[in-house]
C-alpha cells in the first residue's frame with residue numbers, strides 16, 4: 001500500500017506553496033530594507049556633513065570678521081586689542097599683531113616674551129607675504145601645537161601696509177575652538193567625522209593623533225575636494241566599506257566627511273528580519289491548523305469512496321457509498337459512477353445497456369431505467385416532479401380496433417408525451433397503458449401545467465383509431481409531496497386514480513381533489 005495519500009499530498013503542496021510565498025516576501029522585504037537603510041544612512045551622513053560644513057564656514061567667517069574688526073582700529077589701540085580678542089571671543093588660542101617688518105608688536109597670551117621678535121612660523125611668513133585675509137594650512141606652531149592661522153592685514157588710512165592681526169586656532173586639542181564646534185559626539189560603531197584641507201591634511205578627526213595626517217585613497221575625500229556635495233558608498237583608505245556623506249566648506253577649500261561602516265548600518269537589518277519572522281509566526285500556526293482541517297474536508301468523501309471500493313463485494317457497500325457526503329463535483333461524479341458500477345456488479349439491473357432500459361414498443365425508458373434514474377436523482381438530491389399518465393378506456397380501444405391498433409395508439413401517445421417534455425425530462429412506459437414522466441427541478445405547479453398541456457394535446461390529436469383518445473394524470477413532487485421517493489410515486493398513482501374516478505381526461509395533484517377536465521369521449 002502507498003504511504004502517500006491525497007491528504008498528505010494536499011498538505012505538502014499547500015505548505016510548500018505557503019513557505020515559498022513567505023520566503024519570497026521575506027527576501028523581498030530584506031532587499032527593500034537593505035536598500036532603504038543604505039539610502040537613509042547615505043542621506044543622513046550627507047546632511048550631517050553639510051550642516052557641519054556650513055557651521056565651520058560660518059565659524060571661520062566670524063573669526064575672520066573679528067580679526068578684520070580689530071585690523072580696522074587705529075594702530076595705537078591695537079595693543080589692547082590682542083587681549084580683548086583672546087579673552088573675549090574665545091575663538092583663538094593665540095592672537096598676534098605683527099608689523100610690516102615681521103616683528104611682533106603685541107601678543108596674547110605670551111606677550112612679553114615675543115614682543116619685538118620675528119615670528120618664524122609658516123603662518124606668519126605667508127600672512128606677511130600675502131597682505132590679504134588668509135587661512136593657513138595646518139602646521140606646528142611655536143609651542144609645538146598643530147594649528148591653523150587666520151590673519152587679516154592692517155593698512156594705514158593712507159593705504160600703507162602696516163602688518164597684520166593673526167589668530168591661531170589649535171587643532172585636535174580640547175582648548176581648540178574648532179574642536180569644540182565640530183564636537184566629539186558622533187563617533188560610535190566605527191562612524192567617523194573628519195575635516196580635510198585642500199592638501200588632504202586632517203584638520204579634525206575623532207582620533208586626535210591622526211590630525212595633521214594626510215588622507216588618501218578615499219573617493220569621498222577626492223569628491224569633496226573637487227567641491228562636490230553628496231554621498232556615496234566607498235572603500236576608505238583602510239579598505240573598510242563605508243557609507244560616506246560629504247560637503248565642502250565654502251571659501252576654504254576644506255571638506256567635511258561623515259561616514260559610517262556599511263556593516264554597522266546593516267547590523268540593524270538582522271534584528272529587523274528576526275522581528276518580521278517572529279511577527280509572522282502567530283499567523284502561521286492557525287494557518288497550518290486551517291490547512292489541516294480543509295484538507296481533511298476535501299479528502300473525506302474520496303477517502304470514504306476509496307475505502308468502500310476496497311470492499312466492493314460487500315453487500316453493505318452500496319449503502320456506504322450512498323451515505324458518503326460528496327460535496328463537490330469530482331467526488332459526486334465518482335460516487336454516482338460507483339453506484340452505477342455497483343448496480344452492474346450486483347446484477348440488480350442485469351446488463352446495463354440501452355436495450356434492457358428501453359421499452360421495445362415505444363422506445364421510451366422502461367421501469368428499470370426509471371428506477372435507476374430515481375436512484376441517481378435521489379443520490380444527487382435533485383428534486384423532481386412525477387406525472388403518472390394513463391390512457392382512458394384503453395381496453396375498449398383494444399377490444400374495438402384490435403391489439404395492433406392498440407399498440408399504435410400506445411406509440412402515438414408516447415410521441416406526444418415526448419413532444420411536451422424537455423430534454424432533461426425522463427419519459428417512461430411503466431407497463432401496459434401507463435406512463436410516468438419525471439421532470440427534474442420542477443415544482444408541483446409547473447408539473448401540473450405540463451400535465452394539463454399534455455392532456456389537452458392528446459385529447460385534440462387524432463389517434464390511429466381515427467378518433468381521439470384521452471388520458472388522465474396524477475402529479476406529485478419530491479421531496480415536496482413526501483420525503484420518500486416510493487411514497488411520492490404512490491401519491492402520483494393515487495392522484496391518477498382520483499382523476500379516473502373523477503371522470504377521466506383530467507389531471508389531479510397529490511393531496512388535492514381533481515382539477516380541470518374537458519369531457520371528450522374516448523375513441
Ligand SMILES: Nc1nc2c(ncn2[C@@H]2O[C@H](COP(=O)(O)OP(=O)(O)OP(=O)(O)O)[C@@H](O)[C@H]2O)c(=O)[nH]1
Pocket residue numbers: 361390391392393394395396398402403404405406407410431432433500504
Ligand atoms: N395493445 C396493447 N394493449 C395492452 C398492452 N399492454 C396492456 N394492454 C391492455 O391495456 C388494457 C388496460 O385496461 P384496463 O387496465 O382495464 O383499463 P382501461 O380500459 O384503460 O380503463 P381505465 O384505465 O380505467 O380508463 C388491457 O386490456 C390490456 O390488455 C400493450 O402492450 N398493447
